[in-house]
Amino acid sequence: MPVSTCTLGGEVQFLPVLLLLLFLNAVMGFKLCPSHCLCYESSDLVDCRSRGLTRIPSSVPHGTWLLDLSGNKMTEVRSRSFTGLWSLKILLISNSISVTVLKYFQSLSSLQFLERLDLSYNSLQKLPEDFSESLSSLQELKLDHNLLQHLDSTSLGDFENLRKLDLSYNNISTIDIRAFDSLSRLIILNLEENKLNVVRDQLLSRQQSLEVLLLNHNNISVIDSDALSPLRSLVLLGLRGNKLDHIRFKTFLELHTTSTHLQLSSNPWTCDCELQRVFGKIQRVRHLRVLDYKEIICHAPPQQAGLSLSDLDSQLCMAETVSVLVITFTVLLAVVGTLMKAERNRKKKLIAMETESQRQEK
Numbered sequence: 001m002p003v004s005t006c007t008l009g010g011e012v013q014f015l016p017v018l019l020l021l022l023f024l025n026a027v028m029g030f031k032l033c034p035s036h037c038l039c040y041e042s043s044d045l046v047d048c049r050s051r052g053l054t055r056i057p058s059s060v061p062h063g064t065w066l067l068d069l070s071g072n073k074m075t076e077v078r079s080r081s082f083t084g085l086w087s088l089k090i091l092l093i094s095n096s097i098s099v100t101v102l103k104y105f106q107s108l109s110s111l112q113f114l115e116r117l118d119l120s121y122n123s124l125q126k127l128p129e130d131f132s133e134s135l136s137s138l139q140e141l142k143l144d145h146n147l148l149q150h151l152d153s154t155s156l157g158d159f160e161n162l163r164k165l166d167l168s169y170n171n172i173s174t175i176d177i178r179a180f181d182s183l184s185r186l187i188i189l190n191l192e193e194n195k196l197n198v199v200r201d202q203l204l205s206r207q208q209s210l211e212v213l214l215l216n217h218n219n220i221s222v223i224d225s226d227a228l229s230p231l232r233s234l235v236l237l238g239l240r241g242n243k244l245d246h247i248r249f250k251t252f253l254e255l256h257t258t259s260t261h262l263q264l265s266s267n268p269w270t271c272d273c274e275l276q277r278v279f280g281k282i283q284r285v286r287h288l289r290v291l292d293y294k295e296i297i298c299h300a301p302p303q304q305a306g307l308s309l310s311d312l313d314s315q316l317c318m319a320e321t322v323s324v325l326v327i328t329f330t331v332l333l334a335v336v337g338t339l340m341k342a343e344r345n346r347k348k349k350l351i352a353m354e355t356e357s358q359r360q361e362k
């Protein structure tokens, strides 16, 4: 017969001991491992991956610094469930939550020393308003591969220590202009693969420390002209796969950084002289560099579609120059023509007058 866990019957005499253990666990964090989980006491890791759990197990040892709850089927996540886990630094709940809205994430205590939280690959549609309230030490938050649609002004409001925020692969189309206001230490912001249409002025006004801003594969057609100006530390700006057909030089000139790399390919560029000039100017600014300039492909006008902007070199502006020259030449010809005509008329008149006077003299 396999060794099994407690069967009631003959164990009744151990009940007081069991109660004492539970009491000790509650009071001092006595080391009991939650059933179904593996506990590595020497390193204080608790591994509850893919155990079919529907809620956060109780009796997680109080000294735990990493708790892995990925791959379960939680129907409820209340941070109250983590009460007493003062040492918890890393909490992984990826691909594990079967509700679309987290409720009551805040609690009186518990997670205020947490540094990393992974909530990726769930189906969250909304963050609770109090989401960041007790997570003031958090440095890295992964929320990628969820179904978030909107970021409001409060749910990220207390993440003053956040360095990395991954919101990629969601369905975000709108962000409150104040949503990132408290994230002044942010270094990496990943918003790839969302549905953003515009980068607004003020949205990134507190992100002086931001080094990497990934906006690839959204639906961005407009970047407000001062939107990038607060980003003093930006090293990489990804704007591949959006809906940009034109950009303004001023928008990028506002990047007062030491060196910023831009990714701008896979946009429906309208290749005209204006666009060529803007790219030309950006390339000449010492601290800006378009990493994928060779892959900037024209989408319009039809005669340029499919061609690479770099192959067209200065042709677009050449055509413009040629048409300016043609116009100038035409105007010049007209002027010369008029002058010659006037001169001819004057001569004709003179001759007429002379013959007239000669006739009178006869």
Ligand SMILES: *[C@@H]1O[C@H](CO)[C@@H](O)[C@H](O)[C@H]1NC(C)=O
Residues within 6 Å of the ligand: 147, 149, 171, 173
């Ligand atoms: C994404 O958001 C839009 C509204 O902006 C909604 O209609 C759509 O159903 C969402 N898609 C998913 C996969 O949730």
Ligand SMILES: *[C@@H]1O[C@H](CO)[C@@H](O)[C@H](O)[C@H]1NC(C)=O
Residues within 6 Å of the ligand: 173, 195, 197, 219, 221, 243
């Ligand atoms: C993407 O942007 C275009 C404008 O460029 C807009 O017409 C369209 O509705 C947007 N699509 C989504 C899914 O927001």
